[in-house]
Amino acid sequence: MKITIVAGARPNFMKIAPIIRAIKIAKEAGKEISYRLIYTGSLNDTSIDASLFTDLNIPAPDAYLGVEAATFAQxxxxxxxxxxxxxxxxxxxxxxVVDDLTATMSTAIVAKKRGVKVAHLVAGTRSFDINMPKEMNRVITDSLSDYLFTAGSDANRNLTQSGTANAKLFQVGNILIDTIRHNRHRLLKPVWFDVLKIKEKEYILLTLNKHTLINNKANFKKLIQTIIENSNGLPILAPVRPYIENAITELEINHDKLHILPSQTYANFAYLEDHAKLIITDSGNIAEEATFLGVPCITLSDYAEHPETIKIGTNELVGEDPDRLEEVLIQFNQGGWKEGQLPERWDGKTAERIIQILTDNIK
Structure with missing residues (x-):
């Protein structure tokens, strides 16, 4: 069996790495299986550095499509x-295909036009806001896919309620947890950690990525001020990309506990997640990792890709509301955070299940 695996952005590789390892194990066990890894972006993409593949212990992509454009249509x-x-x-x-990018949808369309079967990894996630570009990508990709690999029962329900046949659904667990489980013993403390005199479990990790969050400058400033004012004396570590750093700098907020840092390697960043006292993020992936690691997490979003992180995990949604953020931070400072449990099948064996399903069904 030949599989073409598509990555459209850096986070996709964290979910693809376990699949590559599972393919290698299956091949060593005598199964006829091979893969070709494609990145839709450029070889010169600064977010895809060599350390990523070293940290994830996977080869670099076999091919780069080199597509770099500003608009959805392009x-x-x-x-x-x-x-x-x-x-x-x-x-x-x-x-x-992985997740909900334009690359996910576009490559699924091409595959189906060529009569090639499509498997969607992390299928069935929904915001129920069709005006959100990612929601459209999810709906189209799910509708085209022959194999829908879901992380949990909520995703299954989303798909069955839209008329998807049960025969296409496979609840395999959260693939992201495969990666953090596999690499937890390989995480690396950043060299600057001791220089800044940071101590484990005595800092807040702040991660931001969404352009929509920083575009509302007045509200964005209130969010940052709320975090600082309710940090309870803890250092705030904010490893961010240049556009986020620029947005924070423009706010003209100066505080000796707020440390704006460059983006970290996977091994360094995961170390910061594992040893944080609290994580504040706008990323669903990081909220999922926080639940696995047992770290309290506040997510600046109105919905969670995996509601399990809220229902039984360590995650709490506050949207982009500074008042709600302050309320939850006060609760955290008073020691009122939920313990959190691991959702079903977050056991690090998701990739094994996927490859078993594919090898059983595709000859």
Whole structure:
């Protein structure tokens, strides 16, 4: 069986790495299986550095489509043209796509047009806001997919309620947990950690990525001020990309406990997650990792890709509301945080289940 695996952004590789390891194990066990890893972006993409593949212990992509554009139309058109050529030159039996990017949807369309089966990893997540670009990507990709690999019962319910046949659904668990479990003993303390005199479990980790969050400058300033005012004397470590750093700098907020840091390698960043007292983020992936690590997490979003992180995990949603954020921070400072439990099948064996399903069904 030949599988083409598609990554459209850096976070996708964290979910692809366990699949690559599972393929390698299956091949060593005598199964006829191989893969080709495609990145839809450029070889010069600064977010995809060599350390990422070293940290994840996987090879670099076999091919880069080199699509870099500003608009949805340009990105989707560029990927469709480039990926169609890729499949023409390198035939495959299955295209495996990840998450909810424009790249996810575009490559799924190409595969189906060519009569190739599609597997969607992390299927069934919904915000129920069709005006959100990612929601449209999710709905279209799910509707095209032959194999829908879900993380939990909420995702299954979302799909069955939209009329998806049960035969296509496979609740395999959270693939992101495979990666953090596999690498937890390999995490690295950043070299600056001791220089700043930071102590484990005595800091707040702040991560921000969404452009929509920083575009509302007045509200963004209130959010940052709320975090500082309710930090209870704890250092705030904020490893961010340049556009977020610039947005914070423009707020003209100076505080000796707020440390704006450059983006970290996977091994360094996961170390910061594992040893934080509290995580504040706008990322669903980080909220999931926080639940696995047992670290209290506040998410600046109105919905969670995996509601399990809220229902039984360590995550709490506050939206982009400074008042709600302050309320939850006060609760945290008073020691009132929930313990959290691991959701079903967050056991590090998701990739094994996926490869078993595919090898059993595709000959």
């Amino acid at each position: 990105i989707s058109a560029g990927i469709i043209i480039a990926f169609d050529k890729e499949l023409q030159q390198n035939p495959t039996q299955l295209v495996l």
